[in-house]
Amino acid sequence: xxxxxxxxxxxxxxxxxxxxxxxxxxxxxxxxxxxxxxxxxxxxxxxxxxxxxxxxxxxxxxxxxxxxxxxxxxxxxxxxxxxxxxxxxxxxxxxxxxxxxxxxxxxxxxxxxxxxxxxxxxxxxxxxxxxxxxxxxxxxxxxxxxxxxxxxxxxxxxxxxxxxxxxxxxxxxxxxxxxxxxxxxxxxxxxxxxxxxxxxxxxxxxxxxxxxxxxxxx
Amino acid sequence: xxxxxxxxxxxxxxxxxxxxxxxxxxxxxxxxxxxxxxxxxxxxxxxxxxxxxxxxxxxxxxxxxxxxxxxxxxxxxxxxxxxxxxxxxxxxxxxxxxxxxxxxxxxxxxxxxxxxxxxxxxxxxxxxxxxxxxxxxxxxxxxxxxxxxxxxxxxxxxxxxxxxxxxxxxxxxxxxxxxxxxxxxxxxxxxxxxxxxxxxxxxxxxxxxxxxxxxxxxxxxxxxxxxxxxxxxxxxxxxxxxxxxxxxxxxxxxxxxxxxxxxxxxxxxxxxxxxxxxxxxxxxxxxxxxxxxxxxxxxxxxxxxxxxxxxxxxxxxxxxxxxxxxxxxxxxxxxxxxxxxxxxxxxxxxxxxxxxxxxxxxxxxxxxxxxxxxxxxxxxxxxxxxxxxxxxxxxxxxxxxxxxxxxxxxxxxxxxxxxxxxxxxxxxxxxxxxxxxxxxxxxxxxxxxxxxxxxxxxxxxxxxxxxxxxxxxxxxxxxxxxxxxxxxxxxxxxxxxxxxxxxxxxxxxxxxxxxxxxxxxxxxxxxxxxxxxxxxxxxxxxxxxxxxxxxxxxxxxxxxxxxxxxx
Numbered sequence: 001x002x003x004x005x006x007x008x009x010x011x012x013x014x015x016x017x018x019x020x021x022x023x024x025x026x027x028x029x030x031x032x033x034x035x036x037x038x039x040x041x042x043x044x045x046x047x048x049x050x051x052x053x054x055x056x057x058x059x060x061x062x063x064x065x066x067x068x069x070x071x072x073x074x075x076x077x078x079x080x081x082x083x084x085x086x087x088x089x090x091x092x093x094x095x096x097x098x099x100x101x102x103x104x105x106x107x108x109x110x111x112x113x114x115x116x117x118x119x120x121x122x123x124x125x126x127x128x129x130x131x132x133x134x135x136x137x138x139x140x141x142x143x144x145x146x147x148x149x150x151x152x153x154x155x156x157x158x159x160x161x162x163x164x165x166x167x168x169x170x171x172x173x174x175x176x177x178x179x180x181x182x183x184x185x186x187x188x189x190x191x192x193x194x195x196x197x198x199x200x201x202x203x204x205x206x207x208x209x210x211x212x213x214x215x216x217x218x
Numbered sequence: 219x220x221x222x223x224x225x226x227x228x229x230x231x232x233x234x235x236x237x238x239x240x241x242x243x244x245x246x247x248x249x250x251x252x253x254x255x256x257x258x259x260x261x262x263x264x265x266x267x268x269x270x271x272x273x274x275x276x277x278x279x280x281x282x283x284x285x286x287x288x289x290x291x292x293x294x295x296x297x298x299x300x301x302x303x304x305x306x307x308x309x310x311x312x313x314x315x316x317x318x319x320x321x322x323x324x325x326x327x328x329x330x331x332x333x334x335x336x337x338x339x340x341x342x343x344x345x346x347x348x349x350x351x352x353x354x355x356x357x358x359x360x361x362x363x364x365x366x367x368x369x370x371x372x373x374x375x376x377x378x379x380x381x382x383x384x385x386x387x388x389x390x391x392x393x394x395x396x397x398x399x400x401x402x403x404x405x406x407x408x409x410x411x412x413x414x415x416x417x418x419x420x421x422x423x424x425x426x427x428x429x430x431x432x433x434x435x436x437x438x439x440x441x442x443x444x445x446x447x448x449x450x451x452x453x454x455x456x457x458x459x460x461x462x463x464x465x466x467x468x469x470x471x472x473x474x475x476x477x478x479x480x481x482x483x484x485x486x487x488x489x490x491x492x493x494x495x496x497x498x499x500x501x502x503x504x505x506x507x508x509x510x511x512x513x514x515x516x517x518x519x520x521x522x523x524x525x526x527x528x529x530x531x532x533x534x535x536x537x538x539x540x541x542x543x544x545x546x547x548x549x550x551x552x553x554x555x556x557x558x559x560x561x562x563x564x565x566x567x568x569x570x571x572x573x574x575x576x577x578x579x580x581x582x583x584x585x586x587x588x589x590x591x592x593x594x595x596x597x598x599x600x601x602x603x604x605x606x607x608x609x610x611x612x613x614x615x616x617x618x619x620x621x622x623x624x625x626x627x628x629x630x631x632x633x634x635x636x637x638x639x640x641x642x643x644x645x646x647x648x649x650x651x652x653x654x655x656x657x658x659x660x661x662x663x664x665x666x667x668x669x670x671x672x673x674x675x676x677x678x679x680x681x682x683x684x685x686x687x688x689x690x691x692x693x694x695x696x697x698x699x700x701x702x703x704x705x706x707x708x709x710x711x712x713x714x715x716x717x718x719x720x721x722x723x724x725x726x727x728x729x730x731x732x733x734x735x736x737x738x739x740x741x742x743x744x745x746x747x748x749x750x751x752x753x754x755x756x757x758x759x760x761x762x763x764x765x766x767x768x769x770x771x772x773x774x775x776x777x778x779x780x781x782x783x784x785x
Contacts, residue, residue: 050251057251061258068265082356084291185261192254 010207017044051201052126058196059122066115066189072182075162080174087182088112088158110157111186118155118193121148122200129204138205145202152197155190159183274302274322275330279360281376284316286340286358294320294329294336294360301326301362318376320360330372333365333385337377349380379404382417388438391419392494394450394480396502399430401454401478408434409453409481415440418480432502434480445484445491450500451509454478485510515572517545518590519637521564522604522618523553526644528563531606531616537567538607539620545569547618566637567618591633594640598631600624603643 011017015029019037026037026044037044048054073085086094088111095104121144128136162183169177284307286292294302302322310317320336322329339361341350353359360376363384382405383389399421408416416436424431436444454475458467480502484491494500503509520537528550535547545568553564571578571590581593594602601624609615620640629641644652719726751757 054251057255061255064255064258064262068262072265080355188258192258 012046017046019044047203047207048199048201051199051204052130054199055122055126055196058192058199059119059126062115062189062192062196063119065185065192066119069182069185069189072185073180074158074182074186075165076176076178076180078176078178085180088186107158107161110154114151114155115189115193118148118152118197121145122193122196125200125205129207141205142202145197145200145205149197152190152194155193156187159187159190272324274324274327275370275372276305277320277322277330277372277374279318279320279336279374279376280310280315281318281338282315282378284318286338286353287316287318287360288357292357292359294322294326294362295339296326296329296362296364301329302360304360318360326362328364329362330370331365332367332369332371334371334374335363335365335377335381336374337361337380339380342380382419383435387435389416389436390441390444390494390496391433391435392444392450393497393499394432394434394502395424395499396430396432396452399432400452402432402452402480403478407479408436409479410436410440410443410483412481413440432480442493443484444482444494444498446494446498447491448482448484448494448500449503449509450480450482451503451506452478453481453506481506483510485512512572514570517568517570518594519548520545520567520569520604521635521637521639522567522642523562523564523639524604524606524642525560525562526606528565528606528616530608530614531563531565531618535609535615535617537569537618537620539569539574542573544571544573544620565618589633591635591638594638595631595633597622598629598641601626602640604640605643 015027016025017028018025019040019042021042022037022040024037024039028035028044035044036042070088073087073090075086075091077084077086088107092104092108092112095101095107125141125145125148128141162177162179165177166179169175281287287304287307289304289307292304293300294304300323302320304318305321306319308317308319309315337360338358339350339353340358341354342348350358361380363381364386366385402418402421404418404420406418407414408418416434418432419435420433422431423429434450458465482500483506531547531550533547533549536543537545537547547565547567549566551564552561554561571593578590578593581596585592601622602620603623603626605619605621605623606616607619609617621643623643626641626643631641632639718724721727754763757763
């Protein structure tokens with residue numbers, strides 16, 4: 001029934017607020033900090049507090065850490081006579097060269113493509129929300145957000161690979177895998193992007209007009 | 219819900235809402251979350267800074283080949299500690315070399331200085347041993363050695379072989395000059411009393427191309443045994459000597475037999491000399507014997523003109539003076555004498571007067587003349603001559619002997635000539651040859667043809683004479699002989715008659731016998747008479763008395779009485 005209308009009324013406009021923990025709907029016309037849920041005691045808020053700022057901060061931090069994560073080697077492979085340090089990218093190249101293009105593609109997708117796509121997607125979402133480009137397809141943006149959130153976990157694949165190899169390959173003089181600082185930066189990148197996407201409030205996509213201005217800028 | 223739509227826009231009931239405290243609190247929370255990217259940025263900056271601080275200088279090393287080197291992988295090691303990594307491998311502009319760009323680590327800054335050396339460590343198998351075996355599996359790496367200098371340098375020429383010694387080794391290096399390298403090579407061992415104490419580290423041709431300079435490095439404890447009068451010799455090969463004690467095979471070590479080596483020792487009995495300074499120059503002798511010989515002193519060049527064939531005389535042949543090896547022949551060439559139209563052999567030799575020993579010193583002491591030409595002048599005046607002698611009858615090898623010939627004709631001698639010209643004597647063998655030649659010459663001069671002709675003529679005449687003899691003389695001789703035979707027959711008959719006449723029963727013989735008997739009787743009678751007379755000398759006057767014994771009984775014979783008539 002409301003498909004043809006430009007936008008349905010928001011809970012804010014109706015003076016309603018829902019608890020994110022227990023789902024209780026309360027009535028409140030206050031702006032800003034509303035208070036605690038009368039049923040479960042969780043703090044109530046209309047939108048995630050400081051969503052944009054937090055997302056931006058975490059995203060920027062992730063982007064910054066993404067550089068050392070890719071430059072610093074993540075893993076050292078020690079064989080009987082040689083020792084090789086591999087960054088993520090050189091590991092992929094190595095995999096491709098020794099004849100596992102499928103594995104290389106998976107690692108490339110999970111470790112390089114996913115983080116980069118997340119940066120771009122989140123950045124775009126943030127910018128679009130800030131600029132209130134309502135004419136940009138909101139539904140697609142929403143879908144993109146869900147994709148980003150679900151996809152994010154897969155980036156930990158590389159971290160797990162290094163962790164498992166380190167545990168499994170410890171045949172001291174013949175073969176050994178040692179984790180290097182790069183993997184910590186990479187894990188931090190993954191964690192930060194996940195936190196960033198979690199702190200992003202997708203409802204902001206649907207907010208538009210001056211009604212939200214005051215609350216968001218507060 | 220649907221009813222609340224219309225008052226959407228003007229719903230801001232701006233009554234009593236401003237809450238400045240809340241805004242302040244809000245701003246504070248905003249700034250807290252921004253710490254996260256700040257920390258991330260700090261981490262990033264710190265990483266960049268540490269990377270920048272730990273980055274050492276970048277150097278370029280040129281190699282002949284990039285075999286075994288991989289950009290981004292090959293490491294640079296010093297004492298097996300990684301000090302850098304190959305960054306890039308390029309070809310040089312003229313494509314003759316490979317330029318390897320190496321990122322050195324910060325701690326290895328000291329390697330980007332003058333004197334540092336770089337080489338590629340690959341598996342190597344040599345006579346001295348096997349090295350770099352580990353690189354068989356790990357791949358080649360670049361070895362490095364510091365030069366100990368502080369002057370910076372970023373372009374290096376890589377060595378093709380590992381340097382035989384590293385900078386940190388203590389010891390001294392010395393320079394040895396030799397005629398040729400022999401079987402020495404970089405890395406060849408240096409022995410002192412058969413203990414390996416050093417190595418050959420370099421060699422190069424002298425600038426004029428005449429000779430080789432070999433640089434050896436003697437390690438620290440042993441380098442003080444290298445004194446100013448130490449002798450170095452080439453210990454390559456086997457020294458086989460056959461003496462009164464039997465066969466002796468002498469070699470430094472088995473490795474030197476194949477790959478060569480150098481040994482050194484100070485001559486025994488000498489006063490301890492001072493330690494030699496680093497990079498001191500020594501002569502590299504061919505063997506221990508020549509090394510241990512007292513020093514030869516300055517050489518003196520000699521020149522000799524031999525008027526005979528010098529076949530068998532070669533450069534290097536000894537110059538012998540009363541059995542002492544004084545020096546050696548350096549060249550044998552032919553000269554041309556336009557006056558006599560002869561080709562005298564022009565032999566130059568070098569002798570070491572100090573090898574004579576005391577004689578030379580004594581002469582110098584007495585005359586105060588150190589010019590070797592003067593001594594030689596005196597010797598030449600006393601008949602010293604050079605002579606070619608056969609050293610080996612089988613091979614015909616010649617040597618130059620300096621010997622005294624008191625009867626040698628006097629010759630002019632100039633002690634100031636260089637080289638000194640020593641008068642020569644025909645060699646014993648050569649002289650014999652000439653005498654033989656003279657004999658043959660004389661024999662050749664005998665006119666055998668004419669002699670033969672005349673002999674033939676005479677023989678013809680003799681034949682004629684013999685023919686005459688045969689035809690004329692022989693018949694006469696035959697008749698003469700026949701006559702002689704007849705004469706002899708007659709003589710035989712005469713003899714027969716004579717014989718007959720003289721036989722026992724012949725009348726002549728019987729007559730003779732009777733005559734002799736008569737004669738015997740007569741002799742006896744005479745004797746009786748004589749004895750009678752001696753007893754009775756008065757009988758001569760008075761005659762015989764009757765009482766007198768007539769005759770002794772033994773002598774009474776029929777023939778004895780008739781001697782009365784005899785007196």
